Amino acid sequence: MRLSPECLHLLDHTESLAQGPLRTHQHTPGRINRPLLRALADHGLLPHLFRHEHGAKALDLCLIREALARHHTEAETAFALQGLGAYPILLTQPHNPWLSKIADGTAAAAFALTEPDAGSDAAHLALQAREDGDGYLLTGEKSYISNAPEADVYSVFARTTPHAGARGITAFVVPGDADGLHGEHVDLISPHPIGMLRFDGVRVGRDQVLGEVDGGWAVAMRTLDMFRPSVGAFAVGMAQAALDAAVAHVTTRQAFGRTLSTFQGVSHRLADVATRLQAARLLVHDAAIAYDEQDGGTGQLSAMAKLFATETAQLAVDVAIQVHGARALERGHLLEHLYREVRAPRIYEGASEVQREIIARGLFT
Numbered sequence: 001m002r003l004s005p006e007c008l009h010l011l012d013h014t015e016s017l018a019q020g021p022l023r024t025h026q027h028t029p030g031r032i033n034r035p036l037l038r039a040l041a042d043h044g045l046l047p048h049l050f051r052h053e054h055g056a057k058a059l060d061l062c063l064i065r066e067a068l069a070r071h072h073t074e075a076e077t078a079f080a081l082q083g084l085g086a087y088p089i090l091l092t093q094p095h096n097p098w099l100s101k102i103a104d105g106t107a108a109a110a111f112a113l114t115e116p117d118a119g120s121d122a123a124h125l126a127l128q129a130r131e132d133g134d135g136y137l138l139t140g141e142k143s144y145i146s147n148a149p150e151a152d153v154y155s156v157f158a159r160t161t162p163h164a165g166a167r168g169i170t171a172f173v174v175p176g177d178a179d180g181l182h183g184e185h186v187d188l189i190s191p192h193p194i195g196m197l198r199f200d201g202v203r204v205g206r207d208q209v210l211g212e213v214d215g216g217w218a219v220a221m222r223t224l225d226m227f228r229p230s231v232g233a234f235a236v237g238m239a240q241a242a243l244d245a246a247v248a249h250v251t252t253r254q255a256f257g258r259t260l261s262t263f264q265g266v267s268h269r270l271a272d273v274a275t276r277l278q279a280a281r282l283l284v285h286d287a288a289i290a291y292d293e294q295d296g297g298t299g300q301l302s303a304m305a306k307l308f309a310t311e312t313a314q315l316a317v318d319v320a321i322q323v324h325g326a327r328a329l330e331r332g333h334l335l336e337h338l339y340r341e342v343r344a345p346r347i348y349e350g351a352s353e354v355q356r357e358i359i360a361r362g363l364f365t
Helices: 005-019 034-042 058-071 073-092 098-103 216-252 264-294 299-324 334-341 352-363
Strands: 109-112 128-132 135-146 153-159 169-175 181-185 194-205
Touching: 005 058, 005 073, 034 073, 058 073, 058 216, 058 264, 073 098, 073 109, 073 135, 073 153, 073 169, 073 216, 073 334, 098 153, 109 135, 128 153, 135 153, 135 169, 153 216, 169 194, 169 216, 216 264, 216 299, 216 334, 264 299, 299 334, 299 352
Parallel strands: 109 153
Antiparallel strands: 128 135, 135 194, 153 169, 181 194
């Protein structure tokens, strides 16, 4: 699978930004890096999310995320969260004024799906949206929401019809400063904020409904089908960074009078990683291209891409640390950083077990 010259240019341009201008914006871990958001906008990456009426091409999104992840995981995550939070709005209200603020980096977005008792089984959401006059009142909780409680706007999924499973969920756009909306940080290993949200009768108007009433699950699934391959791209970028570091290390590191690269036990493990990494990249690109061409019906391919790429990245980082030895676990080392970063993608946007279930269901339908 060959990338077009335009795609290769996008990849190279993003890598140059990740290694240069974007690195100047330091911040406190666990908080939204707003200067970095504005830099992502100023250098044209955030606007790329809104290049078309219904968002960036999935392949473009994957190329940007891979390039950022290879050199600057914080910038990658900031970029991805803007897209994830904005996409339900873009799908249903492409002229919503929040989108221009997200695109120019002046508003931070978040995707609020997970709840304390509804993670992988998200169709059992309990956040209630009760009709009240010309709108709804939202009551309940969301948990482990990236960018919460600091986001300026949330794409929120709530239950409008009791006991209806996935068919009774509606999506809403909710400002972060809405009356009755409260939140707190959760102390997780993460460079960006992750928090809990409590909705105490938050009023939303009918104009804040994203799509159709009781049609929110379709909005959520279209969003996740779009972004799951790009989670795989994030993983591919981290895996490539780990492999690059490992190859550079074993080429120069001496042991028993020769470089580590001359030991078959070392070189063959890296060969296996390189092979899996290329396979993961091709799976990601295939799922993204299929989404762009079909705009739906690609859930199985998205699941395969996310599953294989995130599991491969975990392996790549582990092997790279093994060939480096203890120095790779020194705080501040690239591989120590990747070791912390690489674990979460196997859980969020559907854990690996959920991806296997999606793939398995596709085999028997």
